Amino acid sequence: MTGRIEKAFAKAKAEGRGAFVAYLTAGYPSMDAFEAAADDLVAGGADILEIGVPFSDPFADGAVIRQAAYAALRNGTDLDSSIAAAARIRARHPETGIVLFSYCNPLFSKGYGKLAGEAQAAGIDAVLAVDLPLEERGELLDALRPRGIGLVPLVAPNTPLDRVEQIAAGLENTFIYAITVKGVTGERAGLPADLAERLDAIRSRVALPVAAGFGISTMEQARAVCGHADGFIVGSALVRRLGETGSLKGPPLS
Amino acid sequence: MKTHYGKFGGMYVAETLAAPLAELAAAYDEASRDPGFRAEFDSLLRDYVGRESPLTVANRLSGSLGGARIVLKREDLNHTGAHKVNNTIGQALLARRMGRRRLIAETGAGMHGVATATAAALFGMECEVYMGAEDVRRQAPNVERMKMLGAKVHPVEEGSATLKDAMNEALRDWVADCDNTFYVIGTVAGPAPYPEIVRDFQSVIGREARRQCIEKFGRLPDCAVACVGGGSNAIGLFAGFMDDPQVKLVGVEAGGEGLATGRHAASINGGRPGILHGARTMLLQTPEGNVIDTYSVSAGLDYPGVGPEHCHLAETGRAEYTVIDDCEAVAAFDALCRYEGIIPALESSHAVAEAVKRAPSMPRDSIILVNLSGRGDKDMDNVLAWKKGHSK
Known part of the structure; x- marks a missing residue:
């Protein structure tokens, strides 16, 4: 059976565009506003939603997503309520890919086996753990695989290409999250000059679709990236707008 | 080099830090087999630290x-x-060997910050220290000492504004500038190979x-x-x-x-x-x-x-x-x-x-x-x- 994530990339490719992967922090600015924004993003063309689980110590995130996480924690959002929200979103959007995006500790704290069962029941397609590199991912993979849930791996600008191959090896129902810049999440005025070359090199080594993220906030940046990737990921720009205006109605990107 | 201690330890970091940590492990492995490195470390501990x-x-x-x-x-x-200086001298020597000119550190009580600022001054390196805002208040004399030694101190206001938040911020700094910066971790926590390196120096x-x-x-x-x-x-x-x-x-x-x-x-x-x-x-x-x-x-x-x-x-x-x-x-x-x-x-x-x-x-x-x-x-x-x- 082909998974929703594979289908999402295939559909975008067939339509001659890159897949649009949209990140939101669960429960921000409120659980209702988050879910409404997720609906708006699907209506606005998002192929895959990344649902961010707020964590007390978001050390890989820039200011926008950090503040969203702290606010979501204050209003009581946790891993359980994030998974419950994912299940409701799944019920409304049967085709959209859903990725549960988290730091390791909440997942580990729940127990990877229990997590995998709950994620499957919620209709989550894949899990991304920010601080879980190749060396440490075995246990989580072992729990997710029998449930047919993918693991989204990160590839950084300084990841050697041989390691990129090792990272992609054996994964299914997923895509490669190619980080465009060294640093934390957040909007940036410009992307690195060698990004196109780097994305081409990554794609030459892996069969999985490659989506580029970190620092992408405009349609112009997204289009430029999609000449060299199968999809693009937008997070901070959406979270910031949602925080400022309370909704994501209308076109997702300017 | 040892990376896990029973079921504890490991290297749970964002992928961007995997390469710098591998580089650090390789550099340390090589340095620890170099009698010259050991000799310089020992002589600094004797003549500078006063051991x-x-x-x-x-x-x-x-x-x-x-x-x-x-x-x-x-x-x-x-x-x-304090004992902190044993480790910062060692890591600063390692930083110099790896061609890094900028040291960053997290600090709680400020002793590790002071010891890092001290090592940076000794080796003519830049130094920036992240410290929880609550700790900046609790440990004011050490903040002044760090500044006196030429370090820049960044108070961290987030979370509980203590050591863990300082470490979050130091990690964010390092991930953005890992080609030029050496992160001097002050304790036997953090991703491999840090616990083993700090253990050796202490x-x-x-x-x-x-x-x-x-x-x-x-x-x-x-x-x-x-x-x-x-x-x-x-x-x-x-x-x-x-x-x-x-x-x-x-x-x-x-x-x-x-x-x-x-x-x-x-x-x-x-x-x-x-x-x-x-x-x-x-x-x-x-x-x-x-x-x-x-x-x-x-x-x-x-x-x-x-x-x-x-x-x-x-x-x-x-x-x-x-x-x-x-x-x-x-x-x-x-x-x-x-x-x-x-x-x-x-x-x-x-x-x-x-x-x-x-x-x-x-x-x-x-x-x-x-x-x-x-x-x-x-x-x-x-x-x-x-x-x-x-x-x-």
């Missing part, structure tokens, strides 16, 4: 308790006033103490006691006695206002396995897996995780981990001042308090070795404020 540090028998304190003799390993007499404490004990007393101590926040001074001490099963190893965690109150920083005694700052560790966390704000009168122990090797030593039973609360630590602080003329750091006072507890029930010919990891000048204001708040 070896003496062993002082706490005669009057021991006499007042009856029972075991309490012996102090005087890391407080090192240049900069193990001079235990090596010296073991030899000094044999020279002075003709025997090994019955027990070796050290405070544990992240746990670098404790690992440094324990390293010297790991293969001496007759020496009991005792780590002392910060009990704050008491384990039962939840206001403490005792990760091994009060936490459960988790993942933070790159390692699987015993972690103070909510049922949902968020990190709990810790509390201790001593800023240097105020951390929700602990070095992975300590977690493993606790699990295997090779070391025992106890809890000393604020009251007991401050009482031991007073006792050491009055009986021995030594003003200890509040962190080290936790280890002294554990020795004070144990000594009376041990025979007179037994020896408790305490790592006096730092001096207490930085804690004057805190102790006075604490006493004021707790006077009845």
